[in-house]
Amino acid sequence: MGTLRDLQFALQLKIEELRQRDTLIDELELELDTKDDLIRQLHRKAPQHPGTTGSTESTVPDEPQRTKRQAISAEPSALGPAELTHVTLTNYSKSEVSRELIQRALLENDLMKHLEQGQVL
Template sequence: MGTLRDLQYALQEKIEELRQRDALIDELELELDQKDELIQRLQTELDKYRSVIQPATATQARQQSGLRRDAQRSKRQAISAEPTAFDISDLSHVTLPFYAKSPE
């Protein structure tokens, strides 16, 4: 076993090592606190921007959906191929030509 002086010297080295580690831990905790504050500040700012943007986007989405509905309505409109003054008696004398389905 070492002498008392060797043990006291080893103890002093360990104490100094612990002080350095404590200083590093304090420094890292301070840096962590600063980053937490930055995150909180940026989160608040982001929430503020989202509150401004969401109503504008919601209004814009409603307007676009309204345009889509109008576009769908216009697509659904069709033109009838039948004459407007349709009278079945006019077609009673019309005969349609016959075409063979199979070649002969």
């Protein structure tokens, strides 16, 4: 286990790596949007093939613009907030060994290890 300073440094490196990836993704999305626009323009200019309708319009409808990606912080719930208040959770009794095993697993998990003792019980 590293010192706090080592962990903070490693965290900063990971954050910078994520920023670089986000920048690359943004650049690639911009390039993809540009290529999508070019494809639409080429479809509009393409000559009609025999056997197609006599319209001079492109037979390929304009595709909707892609929306910018958004961050997702949780899995979507099929129930709305009002419906969640009426949900009854089933409680399953566990042996002491099972409880200790679950508690240890939670405390070893990177996302859960910072929970207070009362939140783990």
